Amino acid sequence: MHEISIDPEAPARERILQAAQRLFYRDGIRATGTNALIDEAGVTKVTFYRHFASKDALVEAFLDARHAYWLDWFEQALDRHGATPAAIAPALAEWLADPDFRGCAFLNSVVEYGRALASVKRVARMHKQQMIAAVTNCLDKKDAATQPKARQIALAIDGAIMRVQSGEPASGVVADLDALVQCVAGTFPALSQA
Amino acid sequence: MHEISIDPEAPARERILQAAQRLFYRDGIRATGTNALIDEAGVTKVTFYRHFASKDALVEAFLDARHAYWLDWFEQALDRHGATPAAIAPALAEWLADPDFRGCAFLNSVVEYGRALASVKRVARMHKQQMIAAVTNCLDKKDAATQPKARQIALAIDGAIMRVQSGEPASGVVADLDALVQCVAGTFPALSQA
DNA sequence: GCCCATGTAGACCGACCTGTCTACAATACG
DNA sequence: CGTATTGTAGACAGGTCGGTCTACATGGGC
Numbered sequence: 024m025h026e027i028s029i030d031p032e033a034p035a036r037e038r039i040l041q042a043a044q045r046l047f048y049r050d051g052i053r054a055t056g057t058n059a060l061i062d063e064a065g066v067t068k069v070t071f072y073r074h075f076a077s078k079d080a081l082v083e084a085f086l087d088a089r090h091a092y093w094l095d096w097f098e099q100a101l102d103r104h105g106a107t108p109a110a111i112a113p114a115l116a117e118w119l120a121d122p123d124f125r126g127c128a129f130l131n132s133v134v135e136y137g138r139a140l141a142s143v144k145r146v147a148r149m150h151k152q153q154m155i156a157a158v159t160n161c162l163d164k165k166d167a168a169t170q171p172k173a174r175q176i177a178l179a180i181d182g183a184i185m186r187v188q189s190g191e192p193a194s195g196v197v198a199d200l201d202a203l204v205q206c207v208a209g210t211f212p213a214l215s216q217a
Numbered sequence: 218m219h220e221i222s223i224d225p226e227a228p229a230r231e232r233i234l235q236a237a238q239r240l241f242y243r244d245g246i247r248a249t250g251t252n253a254l255i256d257e258a259g260v261t262k263v264t265f266y267r268h269f270a271s272k273d274a275l276v277e278a279f280l281d282a283r284h285a286y287w288l289d290w291f292e293q294a295l296d297r298h299g300a301t302p303a304a305i306a307p308a309l310a311e312w313l314a315d316p317d318f319r320g321c322a323f324l325n326s327v328v329e330y331g332r333a334l335a336s337v338k339r340v341a342r343m344h345k346q347q348m349i350a351a352v353t354n355c356l357d358k359k360d361a362a363t364q365p366k367a368r369q370i371a372l373a374i375d376g377a378i379m380r381v382q383s384g385e386p387a388s389g390v391v392a393d394l395d396a397l398v399q400c401v402a403g404t405f406p407a408l409s410q411a
Numbered sequence: 412g413c414c415c416a417t418g419t420a421g422a423c424c425g426a427c428c429t430g431t432c433t434a435c436a437a438t439a440c441g
Numbered sequence: 442c443g444t445a446t447t448g449t450a451g452a453c454a455g456g457t458c459g460g461t462c463t464a465c466a467t468g469g470g471c
Contacts, residue, residue: 035448050332053247057429067449068430078429126328133383134320134328138244144384151380175397178390181379182372186345189327190338196372203369206401229418251459261419262460272459 024096026123029063036074038064043085044092048128052082052135079140082132086146089128090153098157106161108208112201115180119193126188130181151177162208172207179203218290220317223257230268232258237279238286242322246276246329273334276326280340283322284347292351300355302402306395309374313387320382324375345371356402366401373397 027044030037042063046055057078061071075081100117104110118124125131129147137144158180159173183200187193221238224231236257240249251272255265269275294311298304312318319325323341331338352374353359353367377394381387 051329053329054332056427058427067451069432069450070448072430073447130379130383131328133379134325135245135247137382137384138248147383148385151383151385171393171396174393175373175400178376178380178393178397179369179372181376182374185324185327185375185379186372188331189324189341189345190331191342191345199365199368199372202365203372203397203401206369207397250457252457261421263420263462264418266460267417 024093024118024121024123029065035064035066035070039066039071039074039081040084040088043081044088047082047085048089048125049123052132082136082140083142083146086129086132086143086150090146090150093128094150094153094157097154098160101157101161108161108163108204109201110161111158111176111180111204112197115183115200116193116197119183119187119197124187127181127184130184151181154180172209175207176204179207218287218312218315218317223259225259229258229260229264233260233265233268233275234278234282237275238282241276241279242283242319243317246326276330276334277336277340280323280326280337280344284340284344287322288344288347288351291348292354295351295355302355302357302398303395304355305352305370305374305398306391309377309394310387310391313377313381313391318381321375321378324378345375348374366403369401370398373401 026049027041029041029045033041039060042060043055046059046063057068057071060081061068064071075084096118097114100114101110104113129150132143133147137147155170155173155177158176159169162169162172179200183196186196220243221235223235223239227235233254236254237249240253240257251262251265254275255262258265269278290312291308294308295304298307323344326337327341331341349364349367349371352370353363356363356366373394377390380390
């Protein structure tokens with residue numbers, strides 16, 4: 024999940040998208056002006072508007088690309104940690120502890136831009152659906168309770184993201200998340216301790 | 218948690234704060250200009266800046282007032298529902314189903330304004346600490362595991378807030394939250410069903 | 412009687428916003 | 442060879458932003 028850098032060899036459209044990845048995520052959508060994007064991408068205004076009809080169109084392209092990028096990372100991170108319930112918190116911990124971590128791009132976009140651009144909420148919901156699917160793959164037995172469990176864990180993941188974004192130390196938040204996942208997933212360490 | 222209305226009899230400072238409550242929460246901080254606040258409060262620009270040195274100062278006052286307002290509502294709602302673990306989801310459901318619901322003002326402020334105004338994150342963390350304390354009061358036995366449990370439940374609460382803000386139907390999210398709370402709090406309905 | 416806090420109305424400032432414009436250069440393709 | 446595409450540089454338009462300014466009115470306390 025390292026910060027996106029701009030490849031000066033890439034064609035203009037791609038450089039603009041890379042600039043959007045970097046600036047929209049780092050500084051937020053509203054705080055990032057088209058002029059800043061243009062400077063970062065190393066293109067001119069005409070080139071920018073030839074590839075994207077408006078800033079809103081770029082926002083949509085940004086979210087699509089971000090979704091693919093993030094989900095790919097998340098699935099690989101879960102696999103690296105064993106793809107068990109116990110993998111969830113450590114996988115996320117990698118991200119939450121990253122100095123470039125600025126929260127979930129989709130939750131941020133909903134807050135910043137959900138009212139201005141209706142499609143943002145739709146894409147955010149789709150993204151979370153996919154995240155829940157990735158969590159589901161880490162749960163043991165697949166019965167009727169598995170889907171609800173995955174959704175519950177996903178709620179806590181989003182809460183953990185927001186908490187760390189607020190400046191709470193990642194270590195404590197991850198510990199809470201880990202305990203919650205074990206509890207919901209059925210390992211129940213709280214019971215064995217009680 | 219009904220929408221704040223402006224009392225035309227109130228002194229100017231209070232009217233400005235009421236306008237901030239209404240517009241900052243409804244439309245967001247960045248989307249709300251000082252001119253809109255001034256119109257809504259029914260004051261003039263000079264009056265506005267005589268009471269608040271800057272928009273940032275008003276944002277801080279807004280968050281302080283919002284914290285008192287929201288926490289008061291939350292504690293009363295939990296009491297009304299019995300102040301047990303089972304009270305948590307129904308209490309929140311009242312808020313999440315409100316047509317004026319626009320998410321958590323503190324999480325929203327962190328996303329929108331956390332980088333622009335450092336104090337926002339601090340106030341948001343304090344607010345969540347207080348929310349966790351209110352949750353703690355609903356948990357049964359008070360032992361060493363109670364605090365972590367409350368923090369875990371609070372993570373899911375924030376996730377539920379963000380999910381509903383993204384447009385997910387509140388009913389399903391509340392059901393997931395309720396099941397999670399029962400699981401973490403120790404009632405373990407998942408176990409009794411298994 | 413004076414003064415100061417609080418209020419009114421609205422012009423104004425510089426900065427930044429999204430988006431359009433003219434004018435010109437290089438390259439690829441039929 | 443001709444033309445469409447993609448690119449360059451940067452001025453410009455119309456609007457909003459946060460914030461300051463002048464000038465005047467009112468009412469309560471010392």
